[in-house]
Amino acid sequence: MKISKKAITLNVGLVLMGSAVFAQNLNDAKKAIDAEQYQKATSMLKSLVSSQASNGENYYNLGLVYLKTGYIDSARAVFTKGVTADAKNNLNLIGLGEADMLSNNPTSAKTNFDKAIELDKKNYKTYLEIGKAYLAQDKPSDDVSKPDFTNALANITKADELDSKDKDAEVFLALGDAYALQKKNSEALGPYMRVGDVDPNNRRAKTQIGKMYKESRAFPEGEKELQDVIAADANYGPAYRELGELYLQWSSFGTDQEKAKKGIENYKKYMDLTDKSLESQLRYAQFLFYAKDFQTLEQVASAIKVSANDSKGAVVSRMKGWAAYENKNYPQALTSMNDFFAKEKDPNKILGFDYLYLGKAQLKSGQDSLALINITKAVEKDTTNVDALAEVAKTFFDAKKYAKSAQIYDKVIAASPNGKGVLYSYFYDGLAYYFDYATQYAAKKNPSKDLLVKADSSIAKVAQLAPETTDAYLYRARVNSLLDDEKAPKGLMVPHFEMFIKKVTEKPELVTANAKKLSEAYDNLGGYYFNTDKAKAKEYFEKSVAAYPSGTFASAKLKELSAPAAKGKGK
Structure with missing residues (x-):
């Protein structure tokens, strides 16, 4: 019996040790999920599912990783196995409901949520996870589904009521998320700050506070919050991502390229600490574009690998095209932008920049008419x-x-x-x-002289907006010369030639540079007055010769004026 008791004690100890290892591993997996290290979390959770096949929480967390990385069908399969493996655990029913929500099937989602509530209606975690499931629809790449904030808040509030001792920071975190996703940052701040009281080691709440400061353009305050997170945990990737986003946005409010560089550095650090997901690689490419690091952008975009049927392939082609154009690699820019338009079938996802870079690449390739069509679309957007x-x-x-x-x-x-x-x-x-x-x-x-009217109107606008633009007066004079009546000219050009002369001669440094144009003005004014005011005509012609001695018109007219008048018949 002693041996038996010892064996029993030893066996109990082994069970307890296994439970401790399991709990530690599951906790580590959850930390990896929070740190957006999804590949690491997946590996850990697959191992747990294999070794602890009857525990539904393993399946649930593995399914959540699949949902976060966009594999809804895989998540649904894991949740279904979890329901079978641990029928008394309601988490996988909630997971199936979340998958339904992400598949735009709220009716089926509610059915699964209701089943989960029936299994454990007194547990605050039931309502907490359902509330989070309603929030999980907030996906940047999802243009259809939107979070159901009403049901999310109702369930999270219920969880808060049941967790009367406020022992779980996740409740406050979810409540903060529910408000933050609605851009209600003032309402979100309180719950996020409560997270720190319950769990001082929680990194995400403080990261979210830094993010909200960024969204409010309180950049120094946001920078401090995020740097505090990094000081506490240098390996927490999401903080670097938000710090990178903050620096990039901050740089857009001035000419501080150093902040843009800091943005790139921090976002790259985020990628190094996480899985370098396709989404993060594409966002990094956007960072490089906005920071005008086009050489690196072209290298990064060219290195991104996507499968032939992946919709993100269009975005990769876009970034290649933008970068190639900025690097003056015009043939490659045209190829990449044509590839983008061939892949992107949703007109709502085509940006003004897409039409712009396609049009500019076409322009550089001599395809003027096509360039006009696409650049016009870019301007319309x-x-x-x-x-x-x-x-x-x-x-x-x-x-x-x-x-x-x-x-x-x-x-x-x-x-x-x-x-x-x-x-x-x-x-x-x-x-x-x-x-x-x-x-x-x-x-x-x-x-039609309507063409001249339009010409005069546009050039007059130049004179109005920039009165020192001397050529505006010269061209108005030329235009009005053509507008005037050929047989009985009214001198429409006169005030404009006179204004041109005035503007040029007011500044001696302009006279030499505009000698020929001055001569043209004097010649035209002399010619206008030639038959009506010879003294005035002579004055203008003399000024023309002085301004531009090699001119021939004024000197010829001066000879005519100085020639003796012909005697009339009978005199």
């Missing part, structure tokens, strides 16, 4: 892309396709009438209309 449309207009202008150029410049001005480059657009818009008229006139096509 985001008017900040209007500079690229102006680039297309200039391309048509340089190719002497003035009518098309003017049409595009009109769109540029309409899209961004107060944009930083609008002065340039108004000027070339006017020139395009002017040269379109002049080209048609030279070809004897009898162009």
